[in-house]
Amino acid sequence: MKKIFHVITLFPEMFDAITRYGITRRAAEEGRFELHTLNPREFVSNKHRSVDDRPYGGGPGMLMMAEPLAHAIVKAKQSQAQAGALKSRVIHLSPQGRQLTYSVVKEFLEQDESLILLASRYEGVDERLICQYVDEEISIGDYVLSGGELAAMVLIDSMVRHLPGVLGDAGSAQQDSFVDGMLDCPHYTRPEVFEGENVPEVLLSGHHAEIKKWRLKQVLGRTWQRRPDLLAQRQLTEQEARLLAEYQQEQAS
């Protein structure tokens, strides 16, 4: 089933950033996914009523009111049902959410469902809306943003890349190394010498087996150096363990 995203946002134009550029633009044009935005301002009962109000109990800033968001979510669910989506899952992008990793992206892709993304502004949302309408909160990292829109775009982009046909037929080759839970190897292109620095010989050799081995060694070595936490989660094959040991010896010498 085609992935359908509905985003609830006060700034729909922000999503031009993924619909008007690059491979996400092409994927949308090729109909590999749909992105629809809904503005809570369309759902306030009478126009001058706003979408935000002061927090009970005092405190700085404003909160998004539950009602307009609830109406927008109901509308999004109706739209997704009409488009044939079997299931809709409501995700609120929030610093309080489950951390977005590739395994979460994979989980969302595997569950054949359309997503309704709530991108909130101000200081956040009335908790009763979250309790009654939100299935899950997702965070893209431990930092605060002015709104959930950028986080929503990160989630959408990370999912669209893995939809069938989006990355060229080399998709599997281009697959991000995070896919197998490790960092990427270094990459080089012309010129052969850049400011006095050469390209690693093996990459010019045409020995595809040697090149594959060198790249795997770099993936293992860099993951060990920069993200030992990722390496710890991974069972290494005999060959991988040997390559990593070689890398470590080269580093030590």
Ligand SMILES: CN(C)c1ccccc1CNc1ccc(C(N)=O)cn1
């Ligand atoms: C306005 N704030 C602070 C807020 C407060 C509560 C919920 C949502 C928001 C919207 N902001 C976000 C959203 C997501 C992330 C993230 N790390 O995924 C960071 N900030």
